[in-house]
Amino acid sequence: MQRAAEVLMTSKRVVFFTGAGISADSGIPTFRDKLTGLWEKHDPQRLETAEAFRENPALVWGWYLWRRRQVSQAKPNSAHLSITQLAKAGWDVSVVTQNIDDLHERADSKGVVHLHGSLMSAKCFACHRPVELTSEQLQIAEEGRLVEPPRCARCKGRLRPGVVWFKENLPEEAWRSAVRLVRNCELLISVGTSGVVTPAADIPDMALAVGATVIHVNLEDVGLDRANEMMLLGNAGEVLQALLRSVGVE
Ligand code: APR
DSSP, X not given: OHHHHHHHHHOSEEEEEEOGGGXXXXXXXXXXXXXXXXXXXXXXXXXXXXXXXXXXXXXXXXXXXHHHHHHHHOOOOHHHHHHHHHHHTTOEEEEEXXXXXXXXXXXXXXXXXXXXXEEEEEEETTTOOEEOOOTTTTOOOOTTOOOOOOBOTTTOOBEEEEEOOTTOOOOHXXXXXXXXXXXXXXXXXXXXXXXXXXXXXXXXXXXXXXXXXXXXXXXXXXXXXXXXXXXXXXXXXHHHHHHHHHXXXX
């Protein structure tokens, strides 16, 4: 912690690279947690694919409406808030997230880069046009409920969530912004990510390659012990609050 605090003290441009673990304390399950209740028999790795949507669009749309409801009922936790606190204390802070929730935004982080899209957006599965959903289309799904997706006003194709599914490319603009921020940072703090899904998982390496320091914050040891890399083990909110305190930000 002391080494991490020293690096933070001497770094101006800090990028937070976040994954599902940062939202865990807000009650949003990570990808490692087993699904419970009516979704128990489903595997997210299977549901979150174009094949699953083609096969059973109502199942996949219902799943995302349910996830959206979960997020809308959740609140940012002290890990999300620590990031904003650091920005308000004068650090040049950016956030690059793999999460599709909006908890960083609701914690008042600005310009959040969403590498895997957002639960709050939708697009046409056929013509790819981004679409604003009406409140009626966002009807709150009951857990496990199948909901037929609305149709695109232009081509009548089915609407799909504006998220990146397995095997899909990342949105180009988001990726370019992330690369620019990471190549220009002095410190990258990677919070609550298992670091297994590429290309997002390559981000810490990209920071190390330009001479930045990387601090991993995770319940499990995910640091690789390279030079300029350190691991702070523990709950994201608690570790980040301790880090802030150690640089005099309360
Ligand atoms: N504090 C810190 N770390 C935590 C906490 C917590 N409270 N809870 C869980 N973690 C850690 C876990 O130890 C794990 O390393 O968060 C990580 C969550 O890993 P994943 O569930 O794999 O989430 P993530 O890394 O964001 O997944 C990447 O995979 O399925 C795709 O597109 C999806 O964006 C997602 C990507």
